[in-house]
Amino acid sequence: MGRMEHTQLIDAVNIRTAIRSYDADPIDDDVARQLDMTLDPINLISGLDIQLVRDQPKVFAAANESGHLKNAANYLAIVGPKDDDEARERAGFYAERVVLTATLRGLGTLWVGGSWDREEAARHCRIARDQELYLAVVIGYPEHHLERLQRGYDELVEYQRTHRPTKTYEQFTAGMSDEERAAAPEWFRAGVEAAMKAPSAMNRQPVVFSYNPADGTAAARIDPAAGDEHCAANDLGIAKLHFQIGAGQGQWAWGDGGLFLHK
CATH class of the missing domain: 3.40.109.10 (NADH Oxidase)
Incomplete structure (x- = not known):
């Protein structure tokens, strides 16, 4: 393989x-x-x-x-x-x-x-x-x-990148300013980028992330405008897992608005 x-x-x-x-x-x-x-x-x-x-x-x-x-x-x-x-x-x-x-x-x-x-x-x-x-x-x-x-890893990565549309990093961090995004740690960006690759109902991608520099935590919230009310909790869990894997080490609190503590 x-x-x-x-x-x-x-x-x-x-x-x-x-x-x-x-x-x-x-x-x-x-x-x-x-x-x-x-x-x-x-x-x-x-x-x-x-x-x-x-x-x-x-x-x-x-x-x-x-x-x-x-x-x-x-x-x-x-x-x-x-x-x-x-x-x-x-x-x-x-x-x-x-x-x-x-x-x-x-x-x-x-x-x-x-x-x-x-x-x-x-x-x-x-x-x-x-x-x-x-x-x-x-x-x-x-x-x-x-x-x-038989396809190489890089080929499969490229296929994933191009096979479906995805919201942008800025859309996934709606509510943060450009300055706040630039100041956020690398693990936060890596977490969001992994969450951008997560499946969601009808590809609505309803989860928004933010970083709080005061205590070094991230938060995940459901965007009510995404129209994902039937599967929102499930999609929130999927996105949180992808974020956690991308961020490296850390743990989420459950719930809409739950915080991620990076370790």
Whole structure:
């Protein structure tokens, strides 16, 4: 594989793209076991129950038939407590952690909110009375994945950079002046640039970051103008994870407006 030396989460941030077309090959049993081994500690830490469900193409039958997806059959079921925005934020944060791990193993992924049959998906995973199925992540081998594995890391980085539009750094730091941006530490800029590569519902990218020089913290807030009310908490969690990976070391407080303390 042309990118064997690129094994860190920041490398996955730099090459992950939304994959809609998959090869028909089932996920290898050994790869599935590795993913399950990743899920166990993440579920323990997060208080969620993220589950890998394989070989259920009926869940995506309509999207596959319309051509919106191709050969989608496997998914991560994102299950968590009912009516809990913080849990939805944690779901975005920790499920995206699984997505990035899968990326490093040559798998493709796609967060879905509408291109699936939620009731059919719920039939194939564990959901307790006090839980609900938030969202799903399609997972599998990208179409022509053997060819894709031969592509170099730099080529995949360039493909990610050019394959979709993204808001600018200035838009991601709306509310900061040019002087404040220039004075912010490098880790803050690196964190925002990683968050710019995060997936979000309908690519709305609803999260805005700021830096407070008085105490050296960063903050992440949902922009209500982004029109992302249904998936905002989930998207906030995803963006926070990408920021944390880009910034290097540090930890977020949960919630809209939660602070990041760099270590």
